[in-house]
Amino acid sequence: MxxxxxxxxxxxxxxxxxxxxxxxxxxxxxxxxxxxxxxxxxxxxxxxxxxxxxxxxxxxxxxxxxxxxxxxxxxxxxxxxxxxxxxxxxxxxxxxxxxxxxxxxxxxxxxxxxxxxxxxxxxxxxxxxxxxxxxxxxxxxxxxxxxxxxxxxxxxxxxxxxxxxxxxxxxxxxxxxxxxxxxxxxxxxxxxxxxxxxxxxxxxxxxxxxxxxxxxxxxxxxxxxxxxxxxxxxxxxxxxNLPPQPVAPADMATYVRDGKPGAIIVGSHVKKTTEQLEVLLQAPGVVPVEVDVAKLLPDSPMSRDVLLANLLHQVHAAHTAGQTPVVFTSRQELTFADAQTRLDFGMAVSRLLMDIVRGLPADVGFLISKGGITSNDTLSDGLALTSARLLGQILPGVSVVRTPPDHPQFPNLPVVLFPGNVGDRTAVAQAYQRLSQAS
Structure with a gap:
């Protein structure tokens, strides 16, 4: 057995x-x-x-x-x-x-x-x-x-x-x-x-x-x-020792809700992610929404609430125009006094990203989450899931899950969990293109 x-x-x-x-x-x-x-x-x-x-x-x-x-x-x-x-x-x-x-x-x-x-x-x-x-x-x-x-x-x-x-x-x-x-x-x-x-x-x-x-x-x-x-x-x-997945990677667009454009959240900071982001932002139908994380530092003149409102305004404007917003954290490396301060700041950045996930348009077609910790927070915090069913992979090493049909905000939403350190330069753009075939 x-x-x-x-x-x-x-x-x-x-x-x-x-x-x-x-x-x-x-x-x-x-x-x-x-x-x-x-x-x-x-x-x-x-x-x-x-x-x-x-x-x-x-x-x-x-x-x-x-x-x-x-x-x-x-x-x-x-x-x-x-x-x-x-x-x-x-x-x-x-x-x-x-x-x-x-x-x-x-x-x-x-x-x-x-x-x-x-x-x-x-x-x-x-x-x-x-x-x-x-x-x-x-x-x-x-x-x-x-x-x-x-x-x-x-x-x-x-x-x-x-x-x-x-x-x-x-x-x-x-x-x-x-x-x-x-x-x-x-x-x-x-x-x-x-x-x-x-x-x-x-x-x-x-x-x-x-x-x-x-x-x-x-x-x-x-x-x-x-x-x-x-x-x-x-x-x-x-x-x-499982059999092949039910829907092939190239056909994952069948899970997209009503053929609508999606949203992409990029939190990972490894070099590979930054290269993938550069290629993604050249793809047709995407709109860059940069999160300047320095504005979350204690001495920033902008309040967090204003920062969040500005970002959500950009996300909704892109969606209304039939495009996919790519929400990404600024790429410059900040320095911190110690590892704990760095972890705490990372959590503050994640909380902001999760507020953006919760504030996405209700009819968003799909969601791509780039980065392991970002993806975990997306499932457990942003989408407040107890469990999700794994559909399979859209690319080698890149999973797709779906929210349950009774999810209060985003039922049956396909969510791509994209590790920070997986794929070549074009991989995130490829995943986006596979899902946006339906758009």
Whole structure:
């Protein structure tokens, strides 16, 4: 029997390789039971912990796991796998989240780092994790992501990454390495021998590699082994083993409401997003609406209310003219005294963007949200969803969900969840063009 795959997702983009399942933005026991009882083999709990401090991430993860324990007991569920889904470029609260999960839902025989995400050009070879940039495989510690102001790290060799992040609690030489030759030959016997929450890192260059690894994992789990995963999205494809999505990526315009123009919200600040924004703004039918975030600083002469009113006026004017407003945060990098001040300012920017989402025209045809944290806030705050049904992907690694038919403001609205670090320069423009075919 297929175990239920329970994914605690630290932003809402980890569902980017599966379809037809539930994304939950709340984690009370009753909401978690919806996911456990759903017919799909997989569901996601959107914890948004990547936007939180380590202490907050620990508290949220423990709360989810305590409620899960109750929900699992009430549903009488025997077989399940827990995945802590995080970023394929190694940013996020590791080992904070896996430690919390292990304490509440453990013990586990092992936890595995499986950061490969093929749709985004991320693979692992000889325990070194790579990101393909302009066709060149680049060790991730040499990319902008390793210099993240909150989640910086210095190693692409995963055993060294584990030692760095656990501050030496797990030494590099203690990490079990599952190399490509091992995975392709089969690792079932090795999996059965693991115990004591051993840390393992897994090579994968193709989806077939993870399919093979997942088959061995499921076989070992059926014999009573308990495993935890710190994973990017591609392992989820292998574990869930779903058929093709119901509506093809090129035909997603069929979900657009009444063929109306949409709206696009861009919060992500990574270089890739800025390049994609430049291409998008050259597309026909879009209108730029820039949010000057410096106007949210405490010493700004403009009040927040005036700023919001000005932005919503531009959004509605574009929509009335049959065009799609692209609301984007200004691209200049502001500097802050410390990481907490930066996080707090990021939340203030997000609250403004969510006020814009709530103020969108009632008959907007579709919504594209660019950036992981922005997308999470769009679902849980801007649209105030408890759950959403995942339709599938519009581009590789880019999911589309739909609001429920009884949503009080935007029923049956297709919403694109576009990670900050996915796609080439033209990707956001492509997603827009696919949806605006109906406009």
């Amino acid at each position: 297929q175990p239920k795959i329970i994914v605690l997702d630290d932003d809402p983009t980890g569902s980017q390789t599966v379809h037809s399942c539930l994304l939950l933005t709340r984690w009370d026991v009753d909401t978690l039971r919806l996911g456990l009882a759903d017919e799909s083999p997989i569901f996601f709990v959107l914890t948004n912990t990547r936007a939180l401090t380590p202490t907050q991430a620990d508290a949220v993860t423990r709360e989810v796991c305590r409620n899960l324990k109750q929900a699992i007991a009430l549903e009488g569920l025997q077989d399940f796998l827990i995945v802590s889904r995080s970023d394929s470029t190694l940013r996020g609260h590791y080992p904070v989240e896996t430690d919390a999960i292990a304490e509440v839902l453990g013990p586990f025989d092992a936890h595995f780092l499986t950061p490969a995400f093929f749709e985004g050009g991320r693979f692992t070879r000889d325990s070194v994790h790579y990101l393909v940039i302009n066709g060149v495989p680049t060790p991730v510690h040499e990319t902008e992501f390793a210099r993240d102001s909150v989640f910086a790290y210095h190693h692409s060799y995963l055993p060294d990454y584990v030692e760095e992040k656990t501050q030496g609690r797990i030494a590099a030489e203690q990490v079990e390495r599952f190399l490509l030759a091992d995975v392709r030959a089969g690792v079932a016997a090795r999996l059965l021998a693991l115990s004591g929450n051993t840390c393992g890192v897994v090579d994968a260059e193709t989806q077939d590699d993870l399919n093979r690894f997942a088959a061995d994992v499921l076989a070992a789990a059926s014999q009573g082994k308990r495993f935890l995963f710190r994973s990017a999205a591609s392992l989820l494809t292998a574990l869930a």
